[in-house]
Amino acid sequence: MFFRVPFLVQLLFKRRVWRGEDSNAVYLTFDDGPDIETTPWVLDLLRRENIKATFFCIGQNIENNPSLFKEILNNGHAIGNHTYKHEKGTKTKKTEYITSVRKTESLHSSNLFRPPYGRLNIFQVDNLLSMGKKIIMWTWNAQDYKKSLEHSQIIDNARTIKGRDILLFHNSKKSEQNMKNSLPEVIKIVKQKKLFFKLLD
Numbered sequence: 718m719f720f721r722v723p724f725l726v727q728l729l730f731k732r733r734v735w736r737g738e739d740s741n742a743v744y745l746t747f748d749d750g751p752d753i754e755t756t757p758w759v760l761d762l763l764r765r766e767n768i769k770a771t772f773f774c775i776g777q778n779i780e781n782n783p784s785l786f787k788e789i790l791n792n793g794h795a796i797g798n799h800t801y802k803h804e805k806g807t808k809t810k811k812t813e814y815i816t817s818v819r820k821t822e823s824l825h826s827s828n829l830f831r832p833p834y835g836r837l838n839i840f841q842v843d844n845l846l847s848m849g850k851k852i853i854m855w856t857w858n859a860q861d862y863k864k865s866l867e868h869s870q871i872i873d874n875a876r877t878i879k880g881r882d883i884l885l886f887h888n889s890k891k892s893e894q895n896m897k898n899s900l901p902e903v904i905k906i907v908k909q910k911k912l913f914f915k916l917l918d
């Protein structure tokens with residue numbers, strides 16, 4: 718597993734968004750929230766750093782943490798759809814998958830969609846695009862959920878971050894340690910590179 722998605726993969730899946738448009742900016746994203754253990758910490762850090770980010774939320778987690786979800790919105794961050802129960806597209810029937818996306822849509826409407834595990838079949842892609850969704854992938858994955866990864870490795874690799882990159886972190890129990898130990902340093906590195914943080918739209 719790589720931090721950066723190989724260019725060939727981006728070429729193979731052209732109907733998905735792999736990078737942002739502004740070469741002076743990066744696009745910070747957080748998957749799997751809202752999560753009571755990690756999201757408040759992230760919101761606090763982003764507030765102090767004066768950064769806006771895009772949160773790809775799981776419908777079920779929005780339902781379980783309504784006030785925390787509202788807090789993400791009130792802080793001016795953007796929201797994307799990340800399915801209702803974190804279904805893997807390649808293991809879920811088309812209609813079931815789209816039902817999950819719509820159920821999440823009914824909680825909060827967004828034109829941004831990110832598939833859990835990055836997995837989708839071609840029919841799901843067709844459907845999502847016809848629903849007007851942008852399928853947002855990522856350029857640089859912190860892989861903060863990996864127990865085998867040291868947070869110092871994440872920080873070291875952040876030096877490869879450049880303009881237009883979509884950065885992927887998680888707010889979940891599994892990623893808590895690596896995320897908390899690396900994100901402040903990653904933000905520092907991005908700022909040193911004179912890159913701005915922008916919302917996806």
Ligand SMILES: [Zn+2]
Binds near residue numbers: 748749799833
């Ligand atoms: Zn996810």
